[in-house]
Amino acid sequence: MQAHQFRRDAVIIGGCGRVGLPLGIALASRGLTVTLYDINATAVDTVNAGVMPFAEEGADPLLAEVTAAGRLVATTDPASVGSAEHLIVVVGTPVDEHLNPDLGAVPRALEQCVEHLAPGQLVILRSTVYPGVTALTEKLLSSKGLAVDVAFCPERIAEGKALTELFDLPQIVAARTPEVTARAEKFFRNLTDQIVPLEPEEAELAKLFTNTWRYIKFATANQFWMMANDFGLDFARIRHAITFDYPRAADLPMPGFAAGPCLFKDTMQLAAFNRNNFVLGHSAMLINEGLPLYLVSRLESRFDLSSMTVGVLGMAFKGGSDDPRESLAYKLRKILLLKARETLCTDPYISDERFTPLEEVLERADLLVIASPHPEYRDLDTERPVIDMWGITRQGVLV
Template identity: 30%
Template sequence: MPETTTSFETLRTRLSERTAVAGVIGLGYVGLPLATAAARQGFRTIGFDIDPTKEAQIRAGRSYIDAVSSEELGRLVAAGRFTATTVYDRLAECDVIVICVPTPLSRHRDPDLSFIEATGREIAARLRPGQLIVLESTTYPGTTREVLKPILAASGLTPGRDFFLGFSPEREDPGNTAFDTTSIPKVVAGDGPQASELVQAFYGAVVRTLVPVSSLDVAEAVKITENVFRAVNIALVNELKLIYGAMGIDVWEVIEAAKTKPFGYMPFYPGPGLGGHCIPIDPFYLTWRSREFEVPTRFIELAGEINTSMPNHVVDVLARALDERLKRALSASRVLVIGLAYKKNVADVRESPTFKLMSLLEARGAEVAFHDPHVPEAPSTREHAEYAGRRSTALTAETVSGFDAILISTDHDAVDYGLLADASLVVDTRNAMAARGLPGHNVVKA
């Protein structure tokens, strides 16, 4: 009898010939660029999302993410290389399924793996031999092995024989024009040697540089480590801002001078609080996981306390500046916040500290509006649904004169900062005014 071709061999051949069908679940800031990159490299790609508006926009060739151009998206869709759907039965068509769903925190700041678990069950209901499942969602070490793997194995198929499992942490950086999905080195790991080979075969066809590691847990730890590193260093510079501010020293000037040292120093910058899906959330995944091993995480938790306290500090600075400079109470003031997005030059509002700032200001009686050239209307968010539908206020000289204070939360390049030079008061959390050489007589840094 001739030898039976194994699921592994079949999939390896399809990947090498690029006849494999790639499926990407979750078409947000991670999933859509990955799906586009896979389609660009010759894989027929199916994108899955529960949001029918995303499906409609992709089918029409309209991108809703800056990292993917509508021109390229439309070309891939027209060529039949990429399509989107809300129908999960089509998972059976896919040889590779990449999971790019959110991993938020619960109200008690514990990991919320409900999206991973629900997605795993959808896959398990349609799992067939010869498929590679890769998780990209950021999570604590052990998730792929302890949570996702048993869900998939409940299908009755055997991991490592019938289907294969991998983890590759997403490393997207919205707004970064120097790096994209294909140029950022990709950390990859598989559940066993064959899974590792298949994960490398898929991503090796899509991105330029692979960084294989020894296990799923190591790959998960890599992403957590990257974001804990940033969170801790941002907390440090936020604390230095408070210390130097009390001494009358401008922390921004200190950083500019310190970063001229060609070794032993890396600049991080203070701000009004952490934003984005990773840095405000991922460290808490590790602190939660560490409790199982009875290992304290005092350093990480302290960083979290410092960073989460920054919106309160900014509002206190604003209230004090209004009182001292304008003899006006915050409760009787109109405040225009510049920037709803969590970082400059993007439309991404996930975990943006601006929402917290607006909430704190309104709780203290202020009338608040926002201006953001990239976010014409506030979307619905889990934590601040009350702001959904609020529209960006046009930035004009007349608008500026109508507010008692301007609060710069996000330093978008598209903002006309020259207009703010005539404002009664500018509270600047990003050093945006000084960085542009604008007069500082009305500026208070926070």
């Protein structure tokens, strides 16, 4: 089948999620016709109504525009995957309870609709995958007798900044042959002129290295913060001194919960790839995942938590986000439920029946902990003690 016989330019598997939907909107905003295939019927209906199912900066007006124009449609019909020349796979690639990667997430997503794939399609893997999954996908599709091309072109966006970064950041493109690389490059030039070609296995590692590097940097900052705390010193002052007009230390982050759906998971995928011989990655995991317990232990040394109501401010995995996935604020909540008389949680972006309005938390709590650095917490009007490891209140980070 030739490209001109396809009805649409692109179809995205998992298209109504936090990676697939911004990509679909971006492509449609550049004039392409895009179908979003998703098994979540509620999200499909929401998108087709021109409404964002989650927060993404700048997305609301664009989604309304491209859906009204018919350039972006969502569906639960698996037959839709054969309607476009470019089939983009965006599905979650988790690790299991033993921290082992799920190698079959992408192949399973394709197998469920493989009967609808069409000859001549370019299958683009967009999810972060364990090294070798691109080759595994190629073998799967070949075993089905499908004459399709496969490329691995990892997403590189920061959640909430997709509709800026999809156009501004270079796109890594990887395929087995120059011809397939050229097809993928031509497609992504609809978004950006900066293309970086790699071999598939190189690109798979490049994405894991990127997320792991960020995770390790956050762990370094968190370890430094704990060291300073243990000696009664304010890490914010120390960090300011070493980063002020000193470019070699400019990328040292502030401390905080390093979590979310990618960084921890991809660090563990990289560890598994290296036969679990990854001392640096595992050390980063112990530091970052241990931070809630460390924070509570510091609070216990200063306060009688058993007699106090503690307010946890922010439950998203990062500031300004409505995404609670893998947020360490929930681990903090679990520990405080054992230690404090009462624990109240609040978040301006996340709707949860367990949460309490901020005004009530400020009134009832004896102690406040900023667990997610939402901008709404920068200028808190309260006389209660505020624990702010992020430094957003500009009062120091000594706990």
